Amino acid sequence: MARTVGSHSDTTAQRVRAAALTLFARHGFAAVSMRQIATEVGVQVGALYNYTPDKQTLLFDLMRSHLEELLDAFEDRQDLPPPARLEAFVRFHIRFHHKRPEAVFIAYMELRNLSPENFAVIEDLRRAYENRLEAIIAAGVAQGAFDVADTKIATLAAIALLTGVNTWFRADGRLTLDAVEAQYWQMVSKALAGTANQL
Structure with a gap:
């Protein structure tokens, strides 16, 4: 990311990223202009180009940093x-994503707005994370703890289920995050156990 030098510049760069994150999550990437981002940060539009060459690079940088x-x-x-x-994976995934709702929303909903080159990079990072879960599931299948027909499908299904917590959980709601983690762990463990021994 292009930027000027100095601590003030670093602070402004962080504010640019924070503003873009909030605006993209609130209005959608396509609906947000560089002028809106500049207004949110409190700088002239031209000053933004000291920190990013364009809006696409901002989106890509936010997604890449998150992953x-x-x-x-x-x-x-x-x-x-x-x-x-x-x-441990289940509990980590829920808690990590709960703390970053805007980044999670953008990472899943704005993939369509990435250039092909940037999309390829993000997909590689997403796949690296999926591969970590798939390795755990494959190890469980090998040891007889899990019973699934396809570890890749099981991986994608588990991640989709866990990420879904962000769409409905509220800290002031009926359940605590600890309680949600426990129930989701129970659901995932039962789904993967299949006909194998119960976890």
Whole structure:
């Protein structure tokens, strides 16, 4: 990302990203102009180009940063049995995404607005995360803890289920996040256990 040098510049760059994140999540990428982002930040439109060459690059940078942070944050304890590794994944995924609703919304809903080149990069990062879960499921199948016909389908189904929490959970609602994690872990574990021993 193009930017000027200095601590003030770094602060402004962060504000540009934060403003773009909020506006893209609230109105959709296509509906947001560079002028709106500049107004949100409190700078002239021309000043934005010190921090990003265009709106597409802003979207790509937000998505890439989110997925790289996701990959860096998840620690797969391969010393644990697959059911324990899977439970850790379930709880991590829900909690990580709960803290970043705007980034999650953009990462899933704005893929269509990426250029082909940027889409390929984001898809590689998404696949890297999916591969971590699939490795856990495959290990469980190999050890007889899980019973699924296709580990890739099971992976995608589990991620879709877990990410769905963001669409309905509210911190001031009936259930705590801990309670939601426990119930979703129960659902995922039962789905993957199939005819194998119950977890």
